[in-house]
Amino acid sequence: MTALVYSEEYKNHNTGNHPENQKRLDVIVNSLKNEGIWDKIDVIKPSIASEDDILRVHTEKHVKYIKNLCESGGGYIDYDTFASPQSYEIAKLAAGGAIKAVDLVINNDINAYSIARPPGHHATRDKAMGFCLFNNLAISLEYLRNKYKIKKFLILDFDVHYGNGTAEIFYEDPDVLYISIHQNPGTIFPGSGFVHEKGAGNGEGYNLNIPMAPGSTTDDYIYMLETILGPVASKFNADFYFLDVGFDGHVDDPLSSLALTDDFYEYAVNKMKYFTESMALILEGGYNLDVLSRCNIKMINALNNINSEEYYKHELKVKDSNQNTFNQIKDVFSPFFEF
Numbered sequence: 281m282t283a284l285v286y287s288e289e290y291k292n293h294n295t296g297n298h299p300e301n302q303k304r305l306d307v308i309v310n311s312l313k314n315e316g317i318w319d320k321i322d323v324i325k326p327s328i329a330s331e332d333d334i335l336r337v338h339t340e341k342h343v344k345y346i347k348n349l350c351e352s353g354g355g356y357i358d359y360d361t362f363a364s365p366q367s368y369e370i371a372k373l374a375a376g377g378a379i380k381a382v383d384l385v386i387n388n389d390i391n392a393y394s395i396a397r398p399p400g401h402h403a404t405r406d407k408a409m410g411f412c413l414f415n416n417l418a419i420s421l422e423y424l425r426n427k428y429k430i431k432k433f434l435i436l437d438f439d440v441h442y443g444n445g446t447a448e449i450f451y452e453d454p455d456v457l458y459i460s461i462h463q464n465p466g467t468i469f470p471g472s473g474f475v476h477e478k479g480a481g482n483g484e485g486y487n488l489n490i491p492m493a494p495g496s497t498t499d500d501y502i503y504m505l506e507t508i509l510g511p512v513a514s515k516f517n518a519d520f521y522f523l524d525v526g527f528d529g530h531v532d533d534p535l536s537s538l539a540l541t542d543d544f545y546e547y548a549v550n551k552m553k554y555f556t557e558s559m560a561l562i563l564e565g566g567y568n569l570d571v572l573s574r575c576n577i578k579m580i581n582a583l584n585n586i587n588s589e590e591y592y593k594h595e596l597k598v599k600d601s602n603q604n605t606f607n608q609i610k611d612v613f614s615p616f617f618e619f
């Protein structure tokens with residue numbers, strides 16, 4: 281079973297005509313209602329994350345900066361990251377949504393999906409960027425560590441952009457295996473997320489980037505995840521699994537140059553289900569409203585085992601450049617994992 285964590289209040293992070301706006305969540309919710317899924321599923325309201333929860337991840341300076349900016353009317357933090365007067369409260373609510381989701385996973389042994397905004401995976405300890413104010417996933421992970429003493433975490437992030445914030449926060453942490461599959465950062469924001477960025481100190485080997493060539497298809501993604509995620513996740517043997525969700529790698533998304541199809545989102549969930557019966561899903565990006573409504577339903581149906589086919593067992597067509605990336609990953613990570 282799956283529970284959703286959602287609040288109408290997310291609309292109060294008012295970004296106007298920015299691509300990351302409330303319509304994204306409205307289409308997700310409306311399509312779930314139209315398909316009759318909304319009434320059959322538990323929809324839980326989040327609470328605001330406490331200051332203690334947020335300060336396990338972010339610096340006091342950063343939290344104060346967002347608070348003060350919002351209290352003085354809000355504005356642009358950088359070229360593309362915006363805060364409105366209520367964004368500080370709503371960013372804390374989005375972090376609380378991730379916390380609620382991980383609580384549901386732990387206490388009820390179900391999948392729980394936080395459908396929230398602003399997104400989080402670009403936010404570093406001391407900086408808002410890439411539409412993100414606080415790192416929702418990282419805050420919920422530290423909450424799990426603090427409250428339930430959970431030790432080992434695996435994050436699979438398939439948003440089209442590298443989650444540089446999440447990566448940086450756990451870069452020296454051997455208990456958090458962050459695997460990000462994203463468009464080659466030489467061709468897209470945030471410009472980092474190459475194979476050689478493999479973690480540091482004790483965390484060396486636990487930051488695994490899979491940069492994909494522009495134009496990569498569902499076949500390319502399946503090939504990479506089949507050859508990399510399986511052996512790595514089995515060896516790491518996490519106690520808790522996060523799926524960090526972004527729909528912006530879809531062929532119809534306006535912000536990227538990949539060619540993923542609707543099927544990918546079903547596949548990604550099914551792949552994670554090899555490793556765990558219950559996981560937390562955290563929404564990040566996705567900017568084509570039709571894609572958001574369709575692919576989100578596909579993903580939730582896969583979570584609930586509805587219409588889930590093993591359609592991907594055909595011969596995969598893989599780009600040579602992605603094959604080369606796989607070989608590079610194999611080389612760089614051979615001291616840590618066997619492929």
Ligand SMILES: [Zn+2]
Nearest residue numbers: 439440441565
């Ligand atoms: Zn993204």
